[in-house]
Amino acid sequence: MNFISDESLKKIVNDKISGSTELLGLINLYFRKNFRDRQKSKDAIKYLAHHLGTFPNIQNYLHDLSPLLGTTKLTEKYFKNFDLKSEKLFDNIFNNALPCLTDKKFILTISNSRTVFEIIKRLSKIQNLYIIVCESRPKFEGRQTAKNLARENINVRLITEAMASGYLVNCDCVLTGADQILKNNNAVNKVGSLELAVLAHYFGKPFYIAADPSKYTGRIRFTQRKESSDQIWKNPPKDILIENKYFEEIPNKLITRIITNKKARQKNK
Amino acid sequence: MNFISDESLKKIVNDKISGSTELLGLINLYFRKNFRDRQKSKDAIKYLAHHLGTFPNIQNYLHDLSPLLGTTKLTEKYFKNFDLKSEKLFDNIFNNALPCLTDKKFILTISNSRTVFEIIKRLSKIQNLYIIVCESRPKFEGRQTAKNLARENINVRLITEAMASGYLVNCDCVLTGADQILKNNNAVNKVGSLELAVLAHYFGKPFYIAADPSKYTGRIRFTQRKESSDQIWKNPPKDILIENKYFEEIPNKLITRIITNKKARQKNK
Structure with a gap:
């Protein structure tokens, strides 16, 4: 799984600047763009799990996304939920x-x-x-x-x-x-x-x-x-x-x- | 006195890295090399006094050097004394x-x-x-x-x-x-x-x-x-x-x- 030709994925994995929450945002954008290509997405999940699996938030995201791939409706719902959950999370943190x-x-x-x-x-x-x-x-x-x-x-x-x-x-x-x-x-x-x-x-x-x-x-x-x-x-x-x-x-x-x-x-x- | 063509002098004046003791060492090297050219040295003293005169050690050095210029023997003695004094100063600081x-x-x-x-x-x-x-x-x-x-x-x-x-x-x-x-x-x-x-x-x-x-x-x-x-x-x-x-x-x-x-x-x- 060390070979992957997708430059945008490599960039995420080699990003030493962003925190894991920021990285997860980038990963979400990646799958939003590519989820219709099922094989590509499956490879990406394996690749990201291998390199960034130590971050629990990224691990959970990939784990939940994996079974939905190929079902456009469910995957789109997952992305929408992800956005809503993110906003709500930041709202809650802000309120505290x-x-x-x-x-x-x-x-x-x-x-x-x-x-x-x-x-x-x-x-x-x-x-x-x-x-x-x-x-x-x-x-x-x-x-x-x-x-x-x-x-x-x-x-x-x-x-x-x-x-x-x-x-x-x-x-x-x-x-x-x-x-x-x-x-x-x-x-x-x-x-x-x-x-x-x-x-x-x-x-x-x-x-x-x-x-x-x-x-x-x-x-x-x-x-x-x-x-x-x-x-x-x-x-x-x-x-x-x-x-x-x-x-x-x-x-x-x-x-x-x-x-x-x-x-x-x-x-x- | 803002116009001076000597690059090594300009470098000293624009040096934002060295402390004043280090700068004085560089100034001393400059005059060691150039003191036989009396006019050049006089111009250099004016230029340095204008730009670095706020450092008391540099001011004193220039003040004491100025009347000796042109007298090779006295100037060389001044440089030798400067070295001896520097070494002794650092020895004293080290001992303390x-x-x-x-x-x-x-x-x-x-x-x-x-x-x-x-x-x-x-x-x-x-x-x-x-x-x-x-x-x-x-x-x-x-x-x-x-x-x-x-x-x-x-x-x-x-x-x-x-x-x-x-x-x-x-x-x-x-x-x-x-x-x-x-x-x-x-x-x-x-x-x-x-x-x-x-x-x-x-x-x-x-x-x-x-x-x-x-x-x-x-x-x-x-x-x-x-x-x-x-x-x-x-x-x-x-x-x-x-x-x-x-x-x-x-x-x-x-x-x-x-x-x-x-x-x-x-x-x-």
């Missing part, structure tokens, strides 16, 4: 975020989280916002977040991670997504998030994490995923070591609240 | 650093400081070191530091600022240079330094600043220098704001010790 964010104007974030985007988009309809986005080295996916927010006419400023303290001290809170929430309620998110959590703690600002239920992986331990050091420095002198760590663990004690779609999952503070 | 660093193996730094380099170079002769260097966005001058250290056969690892927490937690201390030390003993240094100071505080690691006496500017307040936003993102969408702040102030309470050439200037802890 609202008590935390209702007095927040200057919000700092990092990386590219669909959930954070959906919250901020909804919040911007009811209050004036200034969003500060860390560029998110090494892959700069913060730029994508900044673009998405600017497209919604939200005031947005892009900074480097190095500049974070200078901006955080004047922000109302930090809001990030999550790659996963571990069993002990520690969060795993894009590298740089722990630094923001420590800075928020030091400057007395709330640090919120937004996570849809698929992020609760039930895992006990976080295993680091290392990526190519080229992303940090192409062709460095050979004696200089470079490790490219993508994610890091944020201890629960530094998280003011994990905002999800269920009220029960929130910490009571 | 030694009590802090004698048990430190894993040291984290940022940006490109000549003083930090000279300390680490000397320390590496007497103990095994592992230096972690932040790349220092947006201009990546940490890469130059990493290269300089690797050339001295010192173990060196380059990281992004976003990765700092993950490494700092396992480091023995942070050691940075300073752009200036204010009258209240707050330090001004490359953006990212405040974040390292807060992280060091949180993880219970000492945060040292090394500064030669020229860095004591006696100024009461730090004025931000803003640089081109292109360095952060070339041609971003027009609605995205970008400010490129080069330096930031680190409150003295976050600094474990300012290491300088004089014992009296050190904080007694």
Whole structure:
């Protein structure tokens, strides 16, 4: 299953920028376009399950889609339901975020989280916002977040991670997504998030994490995923070591609240 | 005095990467090469005083060199003295650093400081070191530091600022240079330094600043220098704001010790 000629599928699998919720959105678009070609869709399901099966939300999506393929009516209904469920999920998360964010104007974030985007988009309809986005080295996916927010006419400023303290001290809170929430309620998110959590703690600002239920992986331990050091420095002198760590663990004690779609999952503070 | 045809002088004036001690070293090399051409040297002094006169060490150097120009013997003696004084200065700073660093193996730094380099170079002769260097966005001058250290056969690892927490937690201390030390003993240094100071505080690691006496500017307040936003993102969408702040102030309470050439200037802890 490593051979697949479809470039758009390869792009999804090799996308190191998007979170799993964002990826699932792209996967859904792919099948909407291609579901009438049953064999192609079946191959795509196998390919995606092989490469992205570790994300529970993607695994569930593929599992439920598989038996419907070939039945146009049922498949179209599945897509429609997917959209409705997504909207409802983000509405629910937003409603739970609202008590935390209702007095927040200057919000700092990092990386590219669909959930954070959906919250901020909804919040911007009811209050004036200034969003500060860390560029998110090494892959700069913060730029994508900044673009998405600017497209919604939200005031947005892009900074480097190095500049974070200078901006955080004047922000109302930090809001990030999550790659996963571990069993002990520690969060795993894009590298740089722990630094923001420590800075928020030091400057007395709330640090919120937004996570849809698929992020609760039930895992006990976080295993680091290392990526190519080229992303940090192409062709460095050979004696200089470079490790490219993508994610890091944020201890629960530094998280003011994990905002999800269920009220029960929130910490009571 | 804005017109000067000498490319190597322009390079020094436009160098946004090096600290003032490093710049002075480059200026000294320039005059060593060109001092026999008296008119050229006089023009260079005016040009440098105009553009870099805010650095006290450079101002003093130019002031003392000026009357000697044309007298080969005296000028050569001046250069020789400059080298001896530099070596002695770094030796003194190193000797004052030694009590802090004698048990430190894993040291984290940022940006490109000549003083930090000279300390680490000397320390590496007497103990095994592992230096972690932040790349220092947006201009990546940490890469130059990493290269300089690797050339001295010192173990060196380059990281992004976003990765700092993950490494700092396992480091023995942070050691940075300073752009200036204010009258209240707050330090001004490359953006990212405040974040390292807060992280060091949180993880219970000492945060040292090394500064030669020229860095004591006696100024009461730090004025931000803003640089081109292109360095952060070339041609971003027009609605995205970008400010490129080069330096930031680190409150003295976050600094474990300012290491300088004089014992009296050190904080007694």
